Amino acid sequence: MASIIDFQDICKTFKVPERQTGKWKMLSNFFNRKHKLVHALQNVSFSINEGDIVGYIGPNGAGKSTTIKIMSGILTPSSGNCQICGFVPWKERQEYVKNIGVVFGQKSQLWWDVPVIDSFELLKDIYKIPNEEYAETLKVLNKALNLDEIISRPLRQLSLGQKMKCELAGSLLHRPKILFLDEPTIGLDAITKLAVRDFIKYINKKWKTTIILTTHDMSDIDALTNKIILIGKGQILYNGTFDNIKEKYSNQKIIQVELSKEYEDFNLDGYEVISVNKNFVTIKNLPQKEFHTKEFINQITKKYDIVDFQISSISIDEVLAKLYKDYEL
Amino acid sequence: MRSYLGIFKMQFKSELQYRAKAWSGIATQFFWGILLISLYTAFMANDQVNGFSISQMASYIWLGQAFFVMRYIYLLPSTSEEIVSGNVGYKFVRPINLYNQWFSEHLGQKVSATLLRFPLIIIISLLLPSTIGLSLPVSITAFLLFILSLIVGTLLSVAISMLAVYLVFKTLSDRGAVTLVSTISGLLGGTYIPIPLMPDFIQDIVNYLPFRYISDLPIRIYIGNVGISDALVHIGICIAWLVAIVILGKILIKATAKKAVIQGG
Numbered sequence: 001m002a003s004i005i006d007f008q009d010i011c012k013t014f015k016v017p018e019r020q021t022g023k024w025k026m027l028s029n030f031f032n033r034k035h036k037l038v039h040a041l042q043n044v045s046f047s048i049n050e051g052d053i054v055g056y057i058g059p060n061g062a063g064k065s066t067t068i069k070i071m072s073g074i075l076t077p078s079s080g081n082c083q084i085c086g087f088v089p090w091k092e093r094q095e096y097v098k099n100i101g102v103v104f105g106q107k108s109q110l111w112w113d114v115p116v117i118d119s120f121e122l123l124k125d126i127y128k129i130p131n132e133e134y135a136e137t138l139k140v141l142n143k144a145l146n147l148d149e150i151i152s153r154p155l156r157q158l159s160l161g162q163k164m165k166c167e168l169a170g171s172l173l174h175r176p177k178i179l180f181l182d183e184p185t186i187g188l189d190a191i192t193k194l195a196v197r198d199f200i201k202y203i204n205k206k207w208k209t210t211i212i213l214t215t216h217d218m219s220d221i222d223a224l225t226n227k228i229i230l231i232g233k234g235q236i237l238y239n240g241t242f243d244n245i246k247e248k249y250s251n252q253k254i255i256q257v258e259l260s261k262e263y264e265d266f267n268l269d270g271y272e273v274i275s276v277n278k279n280f281v282t283i284k285n286l287p288q289k290e291f292h293t294k295e296f297i298n299q300i301t302k303k304y305d306i307v308d309f310q311i312s313s314i315s316i317d318e319v320l321a322k323l324y325k326d327y328e329l
Numbered sequence: 330m331r332s333y334l335g336i337f338k339m340q341f342k343s344e345l346q347y348r349a350k351a352w353s354g355i356a357t358q359f360f361w362g363i364l365l366i367s368l369y370t371a372f373m374a375n376d377q378v379n380g381f382s383i384s385q386m387a388s389y390i391w392l393g394q395a396f397f398v399m400r401y402i403y404l405l406p407s408t409s410e411e412i413v414s415g416n417v418g419y420k421f422v423r424p425i426n427l428y429n430q431w432f433s434e435h436l437g438q439k440v441s442a443t444l445l446r447f448p449l450i451i452i453i454s455l456l457l458p459s460t461i462g463l464s465l466p467v468s469i470t471a472f473l474l475f476i477l478s479l480i481v482g483t484l485l486s487v488a489i490s491m492l493a494v495y496l497v498f499k500t501l502s503d504r505g506a507v508t509l510v511s512t513i514s515g516l517l518g519g520t521y522i523p524i525p526l527m528p529d530f531i532q533d534i535v536n537y538l539p540f541r542y543i544s545d546l547p548i549r550i551y552i553g554n555v556g557i558s559d560a561l562v563h564i565g566i567c568i569a570w571l572v573a574i575v576i577l578g579k580i581l582i583k584a585t586a587k588k589a590v591i592q593g594g
Contacts, residue, residue, distance in 0.1 A: 074421040076587065098424045109419040112407075113343045125335025126423055154346075 003047040004178065004210050005071065010080035012041040012066055012234075040066045041077070042234045050177075053204055053211045055221040055242070058231040059324055064214040067231070068182050071212070072102050085177055098127065101171035105183035108163070109170055110155050116166045117151045120173060127174035134173065140206070141169040144199050161192035168196065172203060179203070181213035185220055197223045218316035230323070237327050249319045253291045254284045254312050260305040268300060279307075284314070332425050333433040340437030344445065351445045358394040358450055365390045366461050369526065381525040384459050385552045389523045391454040391463040392548045395447040399439050399483045400520060400544035402490050402511045408434065409503035412494075427586055428579045431494055435487045467553030474560045478547040481564060485571045486543045489514055491578035498585050519545035525554060539574065542567035 018034040019026075041063045048054050058064050069075040070082065073089035073096055082088060087096035103109075110119040124134045142148055145165045150158055158166065164184065171179060181200070185193045201224060203209050215221065221228060221242060228245070230238035238245070259266075259279040266273060266281050270289040274282040285291045293311065300306060314322075344351075366387050373383055393400065408431060411417045420430055454463035466472035489510065496506035515521055518540035524532060535541050546563050549555040555563065 069418070072418075072422050074418050093421070094424050094426070097422045100422065102419070102422045104418060107414070107416045107418065111339060111343065113346045114339065118339065118342055122335045122339045125338075126332045126425060128331055 002050055004050040004085060005046075005048040005212075006081075006083045007044055007046050007067075007071075008081040010041055010044045010067075010070060010077045010082055011039070012063075012070065012075065013078045014038045014040055039234050041070075044080070044231070044234070044236055046229055046236060046239055048210060048212065050210055051204070051208045052227060053200070053213070053225040055225050055228040056212055056214045056231065057216075057218075057221065057228055057320070058237075060216075062231045063234045064231060065182060068102075068180050068212070068214060072100060072180055073097055098174065099177045101174070101176035101179045103164075103167050103171045103179070103181050103184055105164070105181070105186040108155070108167065110163075110166055112156050113154055115152050115154055116147075116158070119155070119166075120151075120170060123170055123173050129174055133175075137173055137175060138169075141172060144202055145169055145195070161188050161195075164188060164192065164196060165199075168199060172209075175207060176209065178210045178212070181211065181215075183215055184213060185215060185217050193217075193220075200224060218320050222316055230327075232324070232327050238323075245323060246316070246319055249314065249322050251290060252284055252287060252314050254282065254314055255296070256310045256312075257281045257283065257300065257304075257306055258308040260307050263304060266304070268303065270299075333429060336430065336433040337437035337440075340434055341441040344438060344441040351442070354398070354442070354446050355449055358397055358446065359453075362390050362394040362450070362454065363461075369523070370461070372526075379525050381523070381554065384464055385554060386523060386526070387457075387459075387461050388464045388552045389525075389548050391450065392551060393520065393523075393544060395450040395454070396443060396479065396544060396547075397520075398442040398446060399479070400486055400518065402486060402493060402514045404490060404493055404497060404503060404507050405435060405438055408494060409497050409507070412497050413501055413503060417498075421586070428491065428582045431582075432487055432491060432575075435490050435494075436484070439483060439487060464552070466551045468557075470557055471550055471553060471560075474557065474564070475547050475551040478542075478550055478560065478564050478567065479544075481567050481571060482543045482547050485539060485567060485574065488571055488574040488578060489539070489543075491582070492574070495578060495581040495585065498582065514540045514543070517541065518543050519548075525549070539567075539570040542570060 014037070015035045016038050018036050044063070044067065056064055056067065066075065070077050071084060071089060073093040076090040085096065085099045087099070089096050110116060111122070120138065123129075129137075142151070145168065147165060147169060150162045150166065155163065155166065168184070184200070185196055188196065197220065200211060200213070204211055211224075213220070213224070226241050226243060228238070228240070228242045229236060254274070255271075257280070259281060262279050266276060268283060271283040271285055274284060276282075285296075300309075369386050369390070370383055373381075373386060376383060411420070420427055423430065451463065455465075456462065466475060493507045493510040496510065497503050500506060517535050517538050518524075519535075524535055524541055524545045527535065542563065546555065546560075546567060550560045
């Protein structure tokens with residue numbers, strides 16, 4: 001499949017004034033300001049195919065938002081090439097942005113004081129969407145997101161979840177080829193989160209919209225996509241399937257054991273104790289040791305008298321935390 | 330054009346949400362009108378200053394109050410808020426020019442706020458006795474030129490506001506810079522003291538600056554203090570200022586936008 005986004009050796013360096021503390025240093029800073037260079041992105045290259053959903057993940061300050069901003073034409077990189085939908089975003093901004101939709105989870109593109117539908121009408125004018133197309137798109141979005149009730153109310157009266165639904169709809173009115181979602185599920189409750197995820201999947205299927213999303217919620221990634229790009233300290237660390245990463249880390253199990261009584265110092269060869277609470281102990285196998293249930297039962301019953309136990313895989317969040325740790329992020 | 334009309338409409342709708350704001354604006358304008366007229370009537374005891382009569386002064390003040398929103402240089406709260414918070418990022422992802430977006434927002438707000446305020450002020454001030462109230466325009470030609478110059482003047486007022494937007498965009502702070510631009514243009518544009526009442530040497534300076542074309546010129550055409558042929562020349566000068574300030578604003582905002590870093594998120 002043809003790639004729709006091509007990033008080549010993109011670098012972005014910020015010049016940041018260096019602030020020093022202490023009154024004399026602050027005074028001298030006032031007259032003679034020192035700058036230091038912060039490398040937000042270093043030789044970032046990747047390409048994304050048309051119709052893909054790609055998770056763009058990394059810890060805070062890794063360069064995710066900077067990348068999104070470059071891709072949406074807001075920021076000009078210090079060096080490197082980038083082609084999206086056949087455009088160089090920051091050079092042909094006005095033409096290019098007709099092809100994209102953007103949702104910044106912590107900002108709002110809709111007008112605060114007026115009913116949401118009025119904001120949509122303005123977006124229709126701004127993107128010069130023909131009336132019939134607009135009506136049809138709105139119908140689809142209304143149905144998928146259940147907007148009917150909330151659309152006639154001013155934005156300021158809506159809850160965070162309702163706002164996010166409206167933001168998503170607003171970013172899709174002109175049927176962009178690419179949708180950038182910067183933390184779309186931040187702060188949402190469980191039900192709304194599921195609704196938003198379903199909606200993203202639905203749009204991707206229906207309109208073949210390419211979707212790039214950043215998130216810290218790994219269940220978003222798990223539910224939406226198998227393709228991830230991992231960025232840390234301004235560099236791409238991993239670009240591939242999420243399954244690969246999960247496999248690599250998921251041989252580790254977490255076992256909760258209920259013992260018949262309280263033991264003074266509980267320990268088991270090859271296992272690390274996570275927590276002890278009276279006769280309840282939580283342990284996990286060391287990464288170098290492969291886990292076999294039968295072997296585990298034999299080993300533990302020889303040493304301790306157990307009542308019950310429960311085995312679970314480590315959570316996705318833990319997978320990611322380990323991943324960050326391995327890459328020293 | 331369709332996009333800018335849309336933005337214009339949106340400002341109108343937003344403005345209509347605030348009825349209390351419009352009423353309190355009208356009340357303030359009345360208070361100021363009466364205060365300024367009493368004050369200058371007391372100063373103009375000998376009836377005429379520089380060929381400017383008390384009744385002309387009263388009309389000058391009332392028109393100034395009726396079209397106060399148009400002449401006053403300010404920034405929309407939403408504009409400074411979005412620049413400081415970084416929400417302005419969304420303006421960058423729209424397929425229209427950044428300067429034009431801000432320009433049409435401000436113009437839309439100014440026009441809609443004025444439309445909600447001026448009729449009542451005009452009607453009531455027309456009903457007052459001629460020494461303290463608003464008189465009819467000196468001629469129909471003068472009235473038409475008043476309308477024309479008021480339109481150009483409003484555009485000029487928005488263009489100067491855009492320079493204030495530039496300062497906020499550059500400094501990321503909405504204090505100071507805006508107050509400075511607003512006060513200077515108000516003082517030199519006749520908002521606080523009618524220009525005909527200023528000493529000659531200050532009038533000489535003020536006449537070389539763009540600020541007097543915002544509201545002083547239209548009002549003086551209306552009251553007949555500026556003749557018809559002079560009016561045409563001055564409207565021409567006003568248009569030249571308008572073009573120059575729009576170009577300057579566009580260059581400054583474009584240069585800043587290139588270097589802008591939308592923070593956070």
